[in-house]
Amino acid sequence: MAKENLPVQAITRLCLLYRVLEGMDRNEILTSSSLEKLTKISACTIRKDLSLAGKLKSSTQGYSAGELADFIKDLFRFDRPVRVCIAGIGLLGSSFIKNPVIENGQYMIVAGFDSNINRLEVMRTSVPLFPACEMTDRIKEMNIDFGIIAVPAQAAESTLQRMKEGGIKGILNFSSAILGDKDIIVRNVHFTEELRFLSAMIPSIQKE
Amino acid sequence: MAKENLPVQAITRLCLLYRVLEGMDRNEILTSSSLEKLTKISACTIRKDLSLAGKLKSSTQGYSAGELADFIKDLFRFDRPVRVCIAGIGLLGSSFIKNPVIENGQYMIVAGFDSNINRLEVMRTSVPLFPACEMTDRIKEMNIDFGIIAVPAQAAESTLQRMKEGGIKGILNFSSAILGDKDIIVRNVHFTEELRFLSAMIPSIQKE
């Protein structure tokens, strides 16, 4: 009935649902079945997830897009602005820096770090850049919440440690290292692994 | 015992495991517990996944990195070269085009598509580019296996249809649309949703 019982998969699904709802007219009325078509999540699972998340009795005539979006927004505190930093100003890192305002401003990229001092000097950006050795201090001083790791694999673990010491709460890791930590939420994202996954799935559908 | 019984989560884990193994000396000997440290997957689950995947009796003294990698490679046919195309040559699309050889050549980007003809003419690239309307024919003619969708959300569904008609087997969708299809494996990947997921997880760890 409360959020602490929500399985991780349910959280993921609710985030997906929120994305769909955001893109709609707030007044639109949606049933769990129409949401199934939009999200590819079964109507049943949608209702159960909302129930587990503590959704209160609402109309018996479907959900209002706006109300449902607000429910999820409150549940996960999506209204709270989040300050994000990037470690590693390479190809990927700089593509983030070029668009520092994400999701209508909920997420703001407020700092970039790189161990290559030359690179910091050359780049022209609205986001302040610092050498990697200052990471822990700057994170504390600027009150940064999340970190994005876009450094080479061998530097990933030490970057995580620096971020952790600075008090970061969540990390998105795009390096090919596999990171994890008991105190911090870490999400590993790896492009080419998704291609591998597709390859791996192909033979199995031929059977089913 | 055979691959067709492998749950999707097991497939995902084996892909992850493969990535770790690839980065190691082939002669290194690994126990399921040492793999747990590297992958953050429990030793038990690793052994079970391998068992479900049909791993034959091996040494009782751990796994050889090389042999295990070969086992997964054979299982999922990771040796087969895969031809990939990109739809949408924007910021993201062109970053793929710039590095057309992925994973030592297993995946090769062999074509790009965009509906903006000007953009096609301006770009200087080693990968041939075509207008989006030719997509279905070119995919057939060039025998392309996978597609990457990097077009705006409103064009995503029609891009999927064109790819499907061309005979594409797997799609990686980076647009913010949520795609799915009963005949094709589709993987939806969305950066900012990962940030949302981190936000959503933060309050829940405070409880557990």
Place this chain on the structure above:
DNA sequence: CTTCCCTTGTGAAAATTTTCACAGACAGTA
């Protein structure tokens, strides 16, 4: 050869997650 130690592979148990199925509620109609 025997003993010890460590590791895998796997049935069975436990835990988790999804689906089923229906009571209860409300809008619409007459």
Place this chain on the structure above:
DNA sequence: TACTGTCTGTGAAAATTTTCACAAGGGAAG
């Protein structure tokens, strides 16, 4: 008012996935 359609919220059942726990195997040492 009463009747009908539809849709939610949720216990209970079903299905799936993970963990447990141990037999079996093999290397090392004496």
